[in-house]
Amino acid sequence: QQEQHLHLMMQLLRPQDAIRVAVRLESSRPQRVRYLLVVRPEEPGSEGETVLLGVDFAHEGATRCTLGMVLPLWSDTQVFLDGDGGFSVTSGGQTRIFKPISVQTMWAVLQELHRACEAAASGGHIPGGLALGWARGYEGAVSSEQSCLNEWLAMAGLESLRPASPSSGGPGTPELSEQAVRALLREVMASADLESVTSKEVREELERRTGHSLAQHKDFIDNEMLLVLAQMDRPSRVFPHLYLGSEWNAANLEELQQNRVTHILNVAREIDNFFPALFSYMNVRVDDEEGAQLLPHWNDTFLFLSHVRASGGHALVHCRMGLSRSAATVLAYAMKEFGWPLERALQHVRHCRPGVVPNPGFMRQLDFYQGILQASRHSSLWEPKAAAPVAQPEEVPDTSTATGDESGAPSPAPESPSGTGLLGTSRRPRISLCAVMRSISQLE
Known part of the structure; x- marks a missing residue:
């Protein structure tokens, strides 16, 4: 079915354009199927130019699809993690929010978006300039029905449709540290099917194991999840x-x-x-x-x-x-x-x-x-x-020489010297994809 969807979506593209990543998204309507496409042209003079396309299928077995969203990536593009697997893309004054259906697909599209943002910034692509002129053809081809268009424009409202996780931490529950969450997150992700599990389900499993509500720290969990995925x-x-x-x-x-x-x-x-x-x-x-x-x-x-x-x-x-x-x-x-x-x-x-x-x-x-x-x-x-003589492997030491955080995933936001736990802290600033990728590159 996915191959059929991909074949139909390619028919929406110009011959000289290519899909770099196609990611299935969550939808507010159970029957509807939605995809986010990262599209780049394969023609001279358009190097580093990227457009995000939103594609709608009426249902799983639909034999046609329509274009519902077009977002050119200009040099001012920013990507932020919104928690529970959602992320927002702001470019040229427009903001769209997307929620891939699984952890693995979220990681794939965020890597591609990071590369696209760097290319747009280095190319100096600005609205009204010569770059991304080919995107106007897609803007004129938007033909999804109004309810689909509303969903592309109002995805921020999808967050409110999800019931908050019940608060299970009582007064006597021990404080939960960020380091403990990191270590437990690695265990959860190691045993999960990342192709099908969502960020929200990972968070709910963390809540079940810790006895704490982590709803206020969804962006922190997503950030740590990306660091673990980079290693995985x-x-x-x-x-x-x-x-x-x-x-x-x-x-x-x-x-x-x-x-x-x-x-x-x-x-x-x-x-x-x-x-x-x-x-x-x-x-x-x-x-x-x-x-x-x-x-x-x-x-x-x-x-x-x-x-x-x-x-x-x-x-x-x-x-x-x-x-x-x-x-x-x-x-x-x-x-x-x-x-x-x-x-x-x-x-x-x-x-x-x-x-x-x-x-x-x-x-x-x-x-x-x-x-x-x-x-x-x-x-x-x-x-x-x-x-030359063949060297023999060194003898394996009997004891571990590991030091520091055993999770191996430093966070862009270090813990405070006072050891304040994860719970009860003030709301963190939004986490940008650029900061996460910088943290990943600095893990070495």
């Missing part, structure tokens, strides 16, 4: 024998077994080895700081990963998020294994895992390492790597 993304297959991923991937036994992982390279000081009896581990215990020294470890990590490749195994290289420490280590491996310059290695790894951003200190070390490799290839002292 699947590992990136950079080479046939090598995956690059996060702490979550390293702790997901089912996923590791599905990917036939045999070796794990843990490039983080604060993360334990989760399955020492099942996989061969190597540890590089460093922090993600500009002053941290990764370069001295790259010969050993190269030998470790080369051994995995030669033995027909599969390796997961991870740190906290799979963006800085582990990414730099994979870049160093690619440069030596395949004789690539840093620029080519970076292009390949970012193609496989777009968010890769080693910190400036690691980038300087990679540049220096490139010089070492180039000099070595022209030196009589250079030995072919086939003649």
Whole structure:
């Protein structure tokens, strides 16, 4: 049915336009089916231009659809989390509110919206300018019935249709801290089907487990949920024998077994080895700081990963998020294994895992390492790597060296020094998508 919907929605587009993301939304009417489309043109001169389209189906089996909403994304576009999986988009003085039907679809569309906002800002797209002229054709094609148009314009009212969660916390209920909510949220999301569960259902499960009403903190929960989702993304297959991923991937036994992982390279000081009896581990215990020294470890990590490749195994290289420490280590491996310059290695790894951003200190070390490799290839002292001894994985430590917040998800709004709990605090300012994505990029 979804394929049929997608086929019908594509017929609404110009031939030169493409759907980047199609997300099904909640509706105030049970029979109605609604989609949010993120659309970009594939023609010269329109790079970085994006329009949001709202599409209506009268019911699940409808054989036609209509256009009900058009929102061009200008350079002033802002996206805010509204709680329970809802988010608002403000652009050119217009605001629309959307509620995807599941946590996973919310995460997919927010990632695409973040990229679109950055592109619009860098392109300087302003109303009345030359950009996004093609969007006017869609504005003239809006043809949904009035009740559909009203829903696109009045989605903010959908919030009031949801009954508030009953307040179950009594005077004797212990105060609930943000750190406790983060830890419990990870447990709930690990056991939930994120393709079907909504943010509201996740919050209600948190309320059931904690005995507290969290209705006033829906935006905080959505914010933390996005940080967890960023870690839960699947590992990136950079080479046939090598995956690059996060702490979550390293702790997901089912996923590791599905990917036939045999070796794990843990490039983080604060993360334990989760399955020492099942996989061969190597540890590089460093922090993600500009002053941290990764370069001295790259010969050993190269030998470790080369051994995995030669033995027909599969390796997961991870740190906290799979963006800085582990990414730099994979870049160093690619440069030596395949004789690539840093620029080519970076292009390949970012193609496989777009968010890769080693910190400036690691980038300087990679540049220096490139010089070492180039000099070595022209030196009589250079030995072919086939003649080098195969390194053995380091012995797995018996105790955990994890420190800090075990949830691994720092929040853009840190807890107060006094340790004030989540409940009873004043209402937080609205959380912007830009701030959330900045927090995700800084998790390393």
